[in-house]
Amino acid sequence: MILSDWDIRVYLDKKLLVINPLYEDTVRENGVDLRFGNRFCRFKANGNILDSKLVNVGDFLECSEVGEEGFVINPHEHVLATTLEWVEMPIDLVGLVNLRSTFARLNLFIPPTVIDAGFKGNVTIEVIGGNVPVRVYPLQRFLHIVFLRTSSPVYRPYEGKYQGQVSVTPPKPDNSK
Numbered sequence: 001m002i003l004s005d006w007d008i009r010v011y012l013d014k015k016l017l018v019i020n021p022l023y024e025d026t027v028r029e030n031g032v033d034l035r036f037g038n039r040f041c042r043f044k045a046n047g048n049i050l051d052s053k054l055v056n057v058g059d060f061l062e063c064s065e066v067g068e069e070g071f072v073i074n075p076h077e078h079v080l081a082t083t084l085e086w087v088e089m090p091i092d093l094v095g096l097v098n099l100r101s102t103f104a105r106l107n108l109f110i111p112p113t114v115i116d117a118g119f120k121g122n123v124t125i126e127v128i129g130g131n132v133p134v135r136v137y138p139l140q141r142f143l144h145i146v147f148l149r150t151s152s153p154v155y156r157p158y159e160g161k162y163q164g165q166v167s168v169t170p171p172k173p174d175n176s177k
Helices: 005-013 101-105
Strands: 018-020 031-043 061-065 071-073 078-088 093-099 113-115 120-129 134-136 141-149
Touching: 005 141, 071 078, 071 120, 093 101, 093 120, 113 120, 120 141
Parallel strands: none
Antiparallel strands: 018 078, 031 061, 031 078, 031 141, 071 134, 078 120, 093 113, 093 141
């Protein structure tokens, strides 16, 4: 079941769901809108191989703080962005992340993304450019999160390697075998 604005406000009022800062236009009809933060990272080719087991991204990411001049996402470029908001998910909700339609109409994309029950942190999201450069700005509402209630509270809330992430968090090695 998708939560309505009424249900979302109840979760927020009871502090079961935390979104900070919370703006007047954050809660929408059937979800919430989150804003760009001011940090973006772009991948740069350097002739080396990015190893998915080692995740040596320091050699491949170029990160910058962005002000009112905004940030240009180049054609077909994959960048990492962060939300301004800190999110704390309760153990009975999952968030499905979508790009707001305005940004999709600007020729941007994001891959399917889920915010797990129990997650806490800023949301790092990959944004993919279309066939024209697009300038985006901190504080723009760009993501829409739809909340689904699980059939029961999850037995094992999220405690993964991205728990508590602040700002853009690059990929971390998977320690599982």
